[in-house]
Amino acid sequence: MDAYFLETAMEVIDLRSFSNLWFWIALGTVWSAASYRAVGVPVDLLRRALDGDAVALHDTVVLADVHARRMIHIADASGLALTAIGTFALTVLLVLALIYGVEFAQAVALLVVPLALVGGLALATARRVVVTPPEDVAPLLIRHRRIVQALGFVSVFATSLWGMWSNLNANVLGV
Secondary structure, three states: OHHHHHHHHHHHOOOOOOOOHHHHHHHHHHHHHHHHEEOOEEHHHHHHHHOOOHHHHHHHHHHHHHHHHHHHHHHHHHHHHHHHHHHHHHHHHHHHHHHOOOHHHHHHHHHHHHHHHHHHHHHHHHHHHOOOOHHHHHHHHHHHHHHHHHHHHHHHHHHHHHHHHHHHHHHOOOO
16 A cells, blocks of 8 residues: 555656656746846836836946946956856766756756856846946846846747657656
């Protein structure tokens, strides 16, 4: 009785990454959060600034400048170390995912690698924010947000394809 219950439970609750509902919820949440703020400025504030609200434009410029200077300071102070550690971690993750075929590493890589690109894009946008005239900051941040959304769309699509392929291999082909 206990063995049958455990076997049935393991069939119902699949613990592999791509067939786990929690992975897909995490994927959607991460990309939603990544595209909600552009260099620390929430999208609703950006929309109001673009609609001509002078107070919202001022708040957008100030908030973007604060976050941009903070990001630039962190990058200048410890960027080399963070880049080295991040590159090492991504390399280990990709080796586990692509060479050894660890499904959990594949799932994490499909989540983290595009976010690393978003981080680099955010730093590049932050460097542009500090030299951009105040009236051009909101359009710059909207453009950044659209690029992040496009990257998120491509990432979720690629993750979905890889997840379907992985589930087909595991369930149909028995690999």
